[in-house]
Amino acid sequence: MKPGSKDKKIKISISGKELSELQRHTWLMVEAFGLDRRIENYQGKRPIGLYRWDLDWGV
Structure with a gap:
């Protein structure tokens, strides 16, 4: 999926035990x-950078 002009990328850091579990x-x-x-x-x-549709995979 290609991001549109109104789609925002959210940058988050994941590390340690959260990253290994993910x-x-x-x-x-x-x-x-x-x-x-x-x-x-x-690698943390x-x-x-994640978009909205990246976070909707489990719904």
Whole structure:
């Protein structure tokens, strides 16, 4: 999905136990195209940018 002019990217930092738990459950994100791969590769050093549709995968 390509962001529109009114879509805002939210940058958040995830690290430590939260990051390891999130990465452990990425297989549940099958319907969120590319998000699982982005989270698996995320190392927690810089904030990760997410859009609204990235956060709607579990709903």
